[in-house]
Amino acid sequence: MSELIAQSAAMREAVRLASRVAETDANVLVTGESGAGKDALALFIHRQSRRARQSFVKIDCAALPNELLEAELFGYERGAFTGATQAKPGRLEAAHRGTLVLDEIAHLSTDAQAKLLRVIERREFERLGGRRTVRVDARLVALTNVDLDDAVRRRAFRPDLFFRLNVVRIHVPPLRERHEDVAQLARQFSKAYAVKHGRAARQLSRAALALLESYEWPGNVRELAHVLERAVIVCEDERIEVSDLPEAVRTAAALQSRRARRPTLAELEAEYIAETLAAMRGNKSAAARALGISRKNLYEKIARYGLEV
Ligand SMILES: Nc1ncnc2c1ncn2[C@@H]1O[C@H](COP(=O)(O)OP(=O)(O)O)[C@@H](O)[C@H]1O
Ligand SMILES: [Mg+2]
Numbered sequence: 001m002s003e004l005i006a007q008s009a010a011m012r013e014a015v016r017l018a019s020r021v022a023e024t025d026a027n028v029l030v031t032g033e034s035g036a037g038k039d040a041l042a043l044f045i046h047r048q049s050r051r052a053r054q055s056f057v058k059i060d061c062a063a064l065p066n067e068l069l070e071a072e073l074f075g076y077e078r079g080a081f082t083g084a085t086q087a088k089p090g091r092l093e094a095a096h097r098g099t100l101v102l103d104e105i106a107h108l109s110t111d112a113q114a115k116l117l118r119v120i121e122r123r124e125f126e127r128l129g130g131r132r133t134v135r136v137d138a139r140l141v142a143l144t145n146v147d148l149d150d151a152v153r154r155r156a157f158r159p160d161l162f163f164r165l166n167v168v169r170i171h172v173p174p175l176r177e178r179h180e181d182v183a184q185l186a187r188q189f190s191k192a193y194a195v196k197h198g199r200a201a202r203q204l205s206r207a208a209l210a211l212l213e214s215y216e217w218p219g220n221v222r223e224l225a226h227v228l229e230r231a232v233i234v235c236e237d238e239r240i241e242v243s244d245l246p247e248a249v250r251t252a253a254a255l256q257s258r259r260a261r262r263p264t265l266a267e268l269e270a271e272y273i274a275e276t277l278a279a280m281r282g283n284k285s286a287a288a289r290a291l292g293i294s295r296k297n298l299y300e301k302i303a304r305y306g307l308e309v
Contacts, residue, residue: 002192004037004044005185008178014041014170021168022048027120027140029105029148029165032172035222038143039103041172046099051139054098059091061112062104070112071128080129090127092119095138105142105165106151110158117161140165175217175224182213185221189228190240201235207242215253270305273298277307 006015021028022045030038039058046056059073067081075090092100102108108116119125120140124133142165151157175181186204194201204212208231217223231244242250263271273291280286288298301307 002188004040005181005188007184008173008180010173010178011181014172015044017168017170018045019048021045021170023050025139026167027142027165028167029169030141030143030172031148031169032145033174033220034145035220036145036172036174037221038145038172039101040221041170042099042101042141042143045141046139049099049139051098055095056099056101057091057095057138058101058103060103061107066109066112069109070115073112074115074125074127075130075134076128077130080127084129087127087130092125092136092138093134096136098138100138100140102140102142105144106146106148106157108157113158113161117158117164120161120164175220179213182224183209185224186212186228189225190232193229193232197229197233199232199235200238201232201240201244203239205239205241208240208245211242211245211250211253214256215249216256266305269301270307273301273305274307277302 004015006012018028018041028042028045030041032038042058043056046052059069061069064072071081071084071088071090073090073092075088075093076084078084078087102116115125119136119138123137124135126133148157148162148166152159152162186209190204191202193199212224212227219226227246227249228240230246231240235241235244273287276290277284277287280290284298284302285295288295291298293301
């Protein structure tokens with residue numbers, strides 16, 4: 001993997017905590033919006049830990065229906081269910097001595113939650129349909145983009161398991177709260193994608209960077225990566241320009257910067273009158289009626305705001 005970028009104070013704090021906890025075997029709960037970098041931080045923790053040379057295993061609790069998820073996580077013995085023609089170890093066993101990442105932990109069924117709690121407390125479990133107790137030593141990193149405290153309050157998540165996972169909680173802030181990271185991330189992505197696609201684009205124009213920095217990034221770092229991959233592909237020379245960025249990013253960024261300053265009442269009034277006049281195709285009597293003012297008053301405002309119709 002490429003380097004974990006942490007230029008902003010918020011991200012530096014997350015990385016600092018991650019490095020501290022990496023030295024221990026403590027379970028970690030990583031929270032943050034989708035695309036913010038939870039997986040990236042989990043891998044960072046693994047690589048900084050004593051377990052770095054052992055396996056790094058991931059399971060996405062949201063991707064599979066309950067029974068399949070349990071089979072995947074705990075493994076099964078032959079004949080455990082229809083179709084189980086052969087025994088198969090689960091991800092937990094695969095993560096022995098290493099790190100197991102439980103993505104979207106809130107989706108874990110009540111049943112699986114109970115089994116996982118036992119894994120944490122006793123370091124043991126049985127495969128589905130199995131009698132033999134398997135001992136396992138895996139460091140758990142749970143990821144969530146929903147409020148797990150709230151899931152506990154709603155009784156959708158076991159409080160005892162929550163406390164066991166929540167020994168150290170690290171929040172990865174959304175990208176819109178750390179614009180200081182955009183430039184370095186953009187540089188790293190443009191270089192990586194230039195190599196991947198055999199393109200020359202390696203730099204960003206000042207204007208393109210300013211635009212990326214002013215955008216809100218609802219899809220966080222993942223969205224930024226996609227935007228740069230596209231830019232590298234469509235870019236004609238070595239420098240990515242504003243025109244290489246998607247229309248949606250360009251218009252949203254323009255709107256945001258206009259909204260950054262609150263308009264005055266007069267500006268809003270002028271804009272609204274202009275809109276109404278346009279809607280009435282320049283018919284001033286109709287516009288005055290729609291606006292609830294006299295024709296005379298409308299003429300005064302048109303003159304004051306310099307609205308030529
Ligand atoms: N701080 C960072 N530095 C470098 N790359 C990052 C960083 N945060 C996220 N990424 C990259 O952005 C993409 C999305 O991040 P990911 O960890 O999958 O997000 P999440 O798990 O929160 O949905 C991945 O390709 C990841 O490598
Ligand atoms: Mg993820």
